[in-house]
Amino acid sequence: MRYASLGSGSKGNATLVEHAGRSLLIDCGFSRKGILERMTAASADWSILDAVLVTHEHTDHSRGALAVCEWLDRPLYSSFGTARKMGWLDHELWRPLHGDQLLELETLRVRPVTVPHDAHEPLQFVVASHTEERRLGVLSDLGSITPHILDAYRECHALQLEANHDPVMLRQGPYPPALQARVAGNYGHLSNGQCAQLLEALLWSGLQQVTAGHISEKNNSPELVRRELSRVLGCDADSVQLLGQDGISGWFEFR
Ligand SMILES: [Zn+2]
Numbered sequence: 001m002r003y004a005s006l007g008s009g010s011k012g013n014a015t016l017v018e019h020a021g022r023s024l025l026i027d028c029g030f031s032r033k034g035i036l037e038r039m040t041a042a043s044a045d046w047s048i049l050d051a052v053l054v055t056h057e058h059t060d061h062s063r064g065a066l067a068v069c070e071w072l073d074r075p076l077y078s079s080f081g082t083a084r085k086m087g088w089l090d091h092e093l094w095r096p097l098h099g100d101q102l103l104e105l106e107t108l109r110v111r112p113v114t115v116p117h118d119a120h121e122p123l124q125f126v127v128a129s130h131t132e133e134r135r136l137g138v139l140s141d142l143g144s145i146t147p148h149i150l151d152a153y154r155e156c157h158a159l160q161l162e163a164n165h166d167p168v169m170l171r172q173g174p175y176p177p178a179l180q181a182r183v184a185g186n187y188g189h190l191s192n193g194q195c196a197q198l199l200e201a202l203l204w205s206g207l208q209q210v211t212a213g214h215i216s217e218k219n220n221s222p223e224l225v226r227r228e229l230s231r232v233l234g235c236d237a238d239s240v241q242l243l244g245q246d247g248i249s250g251w252f253e254f255r
């Protein structure tokens with residue numbers, strides 16, 4: 001199983017997951033043209049793409065999702081709340097997702113997980129091989145860590161987590177007070193410290209890959225994320241894998 005980030009941050013998110021010759025796209029916060037360019041740059045084959053899943057309606061996750069599905073004639077999955085907000089409910093390609101109700105694709109099984117975020121019905125995803133032998137947890141856009149999240153993301157072999165902001169940089173940064181409160185609140189985004197706390201809770205012997213994304217360009221720095229997560233991982237700060245906004249990551253493979 002392998003995955004690649006095609007971009008991560010407040011200007012656009014997309015994660016491509018591949019297993020046994022089939023793939024799925026989680027979020028499409030780029031235009032159709034933008035996402036296809038990024039897929040090409042990752043040497044990804046769009047003909048094996050089975051579905052696009054959207055976590056929530058915020059533009060950095062939903063922007064080009066419908067356009068890509070229409071262009072490739074693929075189903076578009078989201079919660080009812082996301083679809084209502086996006087105006088997708090009556091679209092022939094839209095399919096509903098419900099928290100904890102498994103979605104079985106060709107070679108992948110997806111568990112949607114409800115998360116606290118200021119959207120209408122946000123979901124994040126644990127993607128597994130059909131046999132559950134390999135599990136990837138993709139988790140961003142959440143303001144706090146719930147017992148439900150800790151349970152759902154247990155025993156993942158790879159994790160893509162959110163390390164959005166440093167609380168001091170956020171307080172001293174350019175955001176107006178109301179937006180600062182939103183970002184730092186229980187329905188906002190995870191700080192570096194919360195990300196480290198989450199990672200610590202999810203550590204187990206089978207974990208092979210950890211990446212951190214949705215890193216704020218204004219309220220965070222890669223060095224701070226690296227420092228915080230390397231403490232938990234017990235590795236050099238330089239070997240902590242971060243996901244960026246502008247380019248694609250390499251493929252992260254785990255067995
Ligand atoms: Zn976002």
Ligand SMILES: [Zn+2]
Binds near residue numbers: 117119
């Ligand atoms: Zn969001």
